[in-house]
Amino acid sequence: MSDRLEILRTGFSQAAAYRQGIPDRPCGMARGYGEMLETFDEPLPEYGKAGKAVIEELVQKGEPGLTPMAHPRFFGWVLGGSDPVGVAADWLVSAWGQNAAFHESSPTVSAIEQIAGQWLLDILDLPRTAAVGFATGATVANFTALAAARGAILRRHGWDPDADGLFGAPPITVLVGDDAHTSVFSALGYLGLGRRRVCRIQTDTQGRMEPADLERKVADTTGPKIIITQAGQINTGAFDPFPAVVNIARNAQAWLHVDGAFGLWARAHPSYRSLTTGVELADSWAVDGHKWLQTPFDSGYAIVRDTDALRQAMQIDASYLPAQTGAERIPCFLVPELSRRARGVPTWAMLKSLGRAGIEELVDRHCSVAKQVAAKLDRVPGVRVLNDVQLNQIVIDFGAPNASGDDRKASTEAVIQRIRDQGVIFVGGARWKETWVMRISVICSATGLTEVETVVDTITSAWTEVQAGMVEERILP
Ligand SMILES: Cc1ncc(COP(=O)(O)O)c(C=O)c1O
Structure with a gap:
């Protein structure tokens, strides 16, 4: 009986520690699918292992490949942030x-x-x-x-x-x-x-x-x-x-x-x-x-x-x-x-926990973040905001004014990759009409207006770095 309680306690304390640490962790994955497959790849066990040890192994092996969907700067897909009340x-x-x-x-x-x-x-x-x-x-x-x-x-x-x-x-x-x-x-x-x-x-x-x-x-x-x-x-x-x-x-x-x-x-x-x-x-x-x-x-x-x-x-x-x-x-x-x-x-x-007022506040906050980010990015040379930001979604692409579609796609992909490698914010990529875009979805409950500057700075500097890299590539033989 006490063993069962210990297993539940282990699961709870590991989960709570993970949630507690999210804002201080990089907003990215330390390991990709291939590495995670190697981590977990083993033959089916012939005999069982103690429950507490199973849960500890799961955490130790699994955490490096978790996507930071509950992170305040996760904008990768249109996903909420698994609020603690709902989790409990x-x-x-x-x-x-x-x-x-x-x-x-x-x-x-x-x-x-x-x-x-x-x-x-x-x-x-x-x-x-x-x-x-x-x-x-x-x-x-x-x-x-x-x-x-x-x-x-x-x-x-x-x-x-x-x-x-x-x-x-x-x-x-x-x-x-x-x-x-x-x-x-x-x-x-x-x-x-x-x-x-x-x-x-x-x-x-x-x-x-x-x-x-x-x-x-x-x-x-x-x-x-x-x-x-x-x-x-x-x-x-x-x-x-x-x-x-x-x-x-x-x-x-x-x-x-x-x-x-x-x-x-x-x-x-x-x-x-x-x-x-x-x-x-x-x-x-x-x-x-x-x-x-x-x-x-x-x-x-x-x-x-x-x-x-x-x-x-x-x-x-x-x-x-x-x-x-x-x-x-x-x-x-x-x-x-x-x-x-x-x-x-x-x-x-x-x-029950949000009530009418809480949901209204979430929608308001997320749409305000999206509008502010879009307005600021739209002023950055080479960045195009391609949608009318009425809600929480922003689609942008990158390129010089006269760049071809292929060049814009290459720069947009490069900016997304650079941002993902840095792990400060997490953004998505998608095809919109005929264009490859960066997609920013502001919808995680942890995201607040204080993130606006970080989002704009991270995207702007990644774009600057990509431009510098592109110029270098062209100059170098
Ligand atoms: C407009 C729309 N419809 C359907 C879906 C699919 O939703 P789910 O992934 O929850 O099945 C999504 C997901 O983002 C969506 O944005």
């Missing part, structure tokens, strides 16, 4: 050993998920009667919501794909913005709707759907339709023009889905909320907890207005499972998994 709640989820499938499997978890779901609808201001499924992230939330969409619109055309499959079903036209997130295309693939078999809608320089093109293409098609929009483009943070898109969807009787993985949280702030006006009129939404809500991984929410459509898509029956008799929320009827981690618990804890 998540530890309890593991320690309690609960399976979140249905009420009897864990009354506490079921009740918490019900309340957390209501709170999410409240803070995101979505229809209060919508169903909320607790999924692993926006990828699976997109899949889950689009499964509901597929069933609902085909049933309107006399076909039940959830029971009878897609063979022989009336063809569905799926209309998607050209700059939609890749997970949407994956979801369409899983659903038999095809990654490629979509009608792509032209987008503007920020990645927003062009409503005129959508209207034209909707008019050109007959039969069931799903329109997929986004609140927060992964590179630029831009929002589709919802009021116009909602009108078009309504007139066409199309199902309207919103991928709002991070951008939907803009609704928690009175000034940013207007970017999302009209979003509440959609049929389904996908949003992440492990982004702006700062829950630990993994956590995403599939929100669907038509609860029955979601239940039919996720239907699972067995003698030992509950049956849906009334309207009550049964967790396993709202997501693809039966046995599942209790993701509602860290969600509840984060909503």
